[in-house]
Amino acid sequence: DAMVIQNPRYQVTQFGKPVTLSCSQTLNHNVMYWYQQKSSQAPKLLFHYYDKDFNNEADTPDNFQSRRPNTSFCFLDIRSPGLGDAAMYLCATSNPIAAPSTDTQYFGPGTRLTVL
Amino acid sequence: GQQLNQSPQSMFIQEGEDVSMNCTSSSIFNTWLWYKQDPGEGPVLLIALYKAGELTSNGRLTAQFGITRKDSFLNISASIPSDVGIYFCAGQRGGATNKLIFGTGTLLAVQP
Numbered sequence: 001d002a003m004v005i006q007n008p009r010y011q012v013t014q015f016g017k018p019v020t021l022s023c024s025q026t027l028n029h030n031v032m033y034w035y036q037q038k039s040s041q042a043p044k045l046l047f048h049y050y051d052k053d054f055n056n057e058a059d060t061p062d063n064f065q066s067r068r069p070n071t072s073f074c075f076l077d078i079r080s081p082g083l084g085d086a087a088m089y090l091c092a093t094s095n096p097i098a099a100p101s102t103d104t105q106y107f108g109p110g111t112r113l114t115v116l
Numbered sequence: 117g118q119q120l121n122q123s124p125q126s127m128f129i130q131e132g133e134d135v136s137m138n139c140t141s142s143s144i145f146n147t148w149l150w151y152k153q154d155p156g157e158g159p160v161l162l163i164a165l166y167k168a169g170e171l172t173s174n175g176r177l178t179a180q181f182g183i184t185r186k187d188s189f190l191n192i193s194a195s196i197p198s199d200v201g202i203y204f205c206a207g208q209r210g211g212a213t214n215k216l217i218f219g220t221g222t223l224l225a226v227q228p
Contacts, residue, residue, distance in 0.1 A: 006158075031214075042204055090158050093155060096214055103214045104144070104149060107158035115221035 003027070004108035006091050012114045013081050019075040021111045023091030030097055032074040033105065034066060036092040043090050049074060078113075086115045122205055122219030129195055130227050137203060137222045138189040145207035148181050148188035150218070153202045162203075163190070195226050 005024045013019040023032065030051050035043035047056045049068040063085070065077040078085055087112045098101040124138045129135060139148070147166055151159035163174050165181035165188060172179055179190045188207075192199055205219035 004158075042221055043216075045215060048215075050161075088156075092158075094214060102158050102209075103147075103208070104161060105214075105216055106161065107151075110156070110158045112156065 004091055004093055006089075006108040008111060009109060010114070012087050012116060013078075014116050015083065016040045018083055019078050019090050019113065021078075021113070022097050023074045023076070023108055025091075025093045025108075026070060026072070027035070027088050027093055027095065027096040027106065029093035029106075030071070031094045032066075032068060033092040033094070034074070035092065036085075037088040037090055038086050042076055044077070075091070081115045083115050086113055090113050118217050119218055120205055120207055120219040122222055124222060125220065126225070127222040128225045128227065131195060131197060133195050135192040135195055135199070135224060136189060136222075137205075139205035139219045140187045141172050141187070141206070141207060141217075144185035144209075144216075146210040147208040147214075148179070149206040149208070150177075150179050150188070150190045151204045153186060153204065153221075155201070160206060180217070192224075195224075197200060197226050197228050200224060 007022050033048040034046045037043040045057050046060045063079050067075045090110045091108040092105040094103050094105045120139045120141050149164050150162045150167045152162050153159045158218040163172050168185045170181040176193045203222045206216040210212050
């Protein structure tokens with residue numbers, strides 16, 4: 001089935017140790033998003049790629065970076081994780097080109113990041 | 117960032133009861149979406165609404181896009197234990213990136 005896949009589902013890292021989370025999609029959607037979600041809160045958009053164009057949210061810390069080597073894959077890099085970066089990280093995709101008036105975001109299952 | 121006003125914040129109901137939750141905004145949206153999130157999982161799209169006044173059903177779920185384009189509601193009929201989770205509304209204004217503006221979420225607990 002076409003879907004948004006996130007690996008790993010659970011990631012443990014140490015304070016200050018760089019970590020990379022990955023997302024892949026078989027939907028062939030041109031937009032990919034990364035969200036951070038903390039307990040009992042709504043997802044918070046960090047940044048997104050429209051094709052190869054990177055769009056950072058104004059309040060996303062520099063500690064968070066992203067790469068999109070091709071249409072199917074997108075990575076979230078946390079350069080120096082702090083305790084406050086422990087959260088669920090969600091990847092989503094959408095396809096506004098194919099359906100501009102009915103564009104919808106589809107989420108992956110998320111990666112739960114623990115920082116020790 | 118902006119969030120939509122979603123109510124109630126939480127609901128504790130008996131199996132078989134009907135549930136209603138809603139979202140309001142001070143500004144208009146072109147699209148309203150309703151997602152359900154189970155613990156430890158990503159949000160799953162339940163219903164998408166694209167026209168003001170639109171009423172759409174998905175099984176026991178019914179959602180409406182308010183005529184003013186500033187609100188939406190979701191109803192769940194005859195609740196069952198697997199309806200437990202957090203429900204988020206989200207609005208979109210359109211444009212190239214079509215960002216989601218999320219509601220604050222409604223936690224639903226269903227007593228068997």
